[in-house]
Amino acid sequence: MSFLSFHGVSKHFPGVQALDSVSFSIERGSCHALMGENGAGKSTLGKILAGVYVADGGEVKMEGRGIAPSDPLEARKLGIAMVHQELAFCPNLSIAENLCLGDMPSRGGWVDRTAMRERARAMLAEIGATFDVDQPIARLTTGQEQLVQIAAAVGTGAGVIVFDEPTSSLSTAESEHLFELLGHLKARGITVIYVSHRMNEIFRLCDSITVLRDGRHVATERIAETTQDRVIHQMIGRDVELHEPRHLEGQLGEEVLRVENLSSPGRFQNVSFSVRAGEVLGVAGLIGAGRSEVAQAVFGLDPDATGEVWVKGKKLPLGNLRAALDAGMGLLPEDRKRLGLVLSMNCRENTSLAVLERLVRFGFIRSDEEKSLAKRYSDRLRVKTPSMEAPIAGLSGGNQQKIALAKWLARECSILFVDEPTRGVDVGAKAEIHKLLDELACAGLALVVISSELPEVMTLNRRALVMRGGTVAGVLPRAEATQAALMRLMAGVEAPH
Secondary structure, X not given: OOOEXXXXXXXXXXXXXXXXXXXXXXXXXXXXEEEOOXXXXXXXXXXXXXXXXXXXXXXXXXXXEXXXXXXXXXXXXXXXXXXXXXXXXXXXXXXXXXXXXXXXXXXXXXEOHHHHHHHHHHHHHOOOOOOOOOXXXXXXXXXXXXXXXXXXXXXXXXXXXXXXXXXXXXXXXXXXHHHHHHHHHHHOOOEEEEEOOOHHHHHHHOOEEEEEEOOEEEEEEEHHHOOHHHHHHHHHOOOOOOOOOHHHHOOOOOEEEEEEXXXXXXXXXXXXXXXXXXXXXXXXXXXXXXXXHHHHXXXXXXXXXXXXXXXXXXEEOOOOHHHHHHOOXXXXXXXXXXXXXXXXXXXXXXHOXXXXXXXXXXXXXXXXHHHHHHHHHHHHOOOOOOOOOOEHHHOOHHHHHHHHHHHXXXXXXXXXXXXXXXXXXXXXXXXXXXXXXHHHHHOOOEEEXXXXXXXXXXXXXXXXXXXXXXXXXXXXXXXXXXXXXXXXXXXXXXXXX
């Protein structure tokens, strides 16, 4: 008898059949991968198990007994916890308060803060983290928030833990720490369901893999009996062909952007680089190296920045967002949820956000033009949505990323900063986004692509700029930008003689 099994599980959202009669089984104490393109139903299935959603049909069984948790607290009582891809904390509360939400220790009718802190420290110690439990969650980096969420899941004593894209916000060192933790969890007999787009992680960590496509079950196989190419084909129904970027064949245009001695107290110092029309400059570095902060400063979002920024020979005032926009700059931020999209709006409204002044006449938005623009870029980026009127919050992470990118394409920028363009995006959508960035460079845009994934930096760039500790550690031409060379610059390790 299997430990955990899904029998004909279905789930429908307005305009979308997220799961369509999905059936498969998971062994006790195994690490079981869930893979599929964005919108395939992986996260939905995990959320049904964790009590976030209730299935419309079918049955979930644990040790032969039917279970149907109606909320996360009921799932926790059944021994099921989930580490979500999109972090969900109360930013104004402390780490300790967030970790104990829903089960606050009390004494005499009052919250026992001493016991709360001790419990929080014990939960963090379980995963080897040593944060100050009294500091607000809002002060943590995205990667640190992810670790706190993992501590919350592990600390409940769950026998089943769903990890939804757990390394999407973690540094290389933090990811390695997580992999060690997963090994310990398996050794304790905990069953792990691991949702990820990162193929190397799946084949390193997991025992079995289930592939979903368009809400349907495609295959469940032992990792030892399949291959990465086979899984990719199962996920998207076709082979993904990797091509050398076409923009590398073209001649570079004029220098479009020059940054000289850009500094910001406590963030980065003396950063200089340039980008020409038709060029993709890759930016690599460990978390905290200052990559995103530099992009934000060039874009006019850092009032403390000093130095010089020149666009097509014209000096821009620092800390002036309007000047950056007028100069033809765009910025696709790392955190699409908080900074790249307005989740209360629909897909059409998000797509047109950056060009509203062009669509307004006599104080009113010309709705026909707005709809036409939104559809044009939705089709170009192959956004999977029931309609452009659908809420952006209901789309998968990859399709949200495409809408966030469409917003800047609609503005027809000449300089585009793209921060983590494929974070949380499946292999098929990743290839599409890479192809799109290549097309933009071929069309003469100057692109600065910031990525934690070294293969992505190596694939897209003409040159790779490496940051370390808030400074430029080096700039490598494409031929020299190997993974080993990039890692040495990122970590400050000299090349072997």
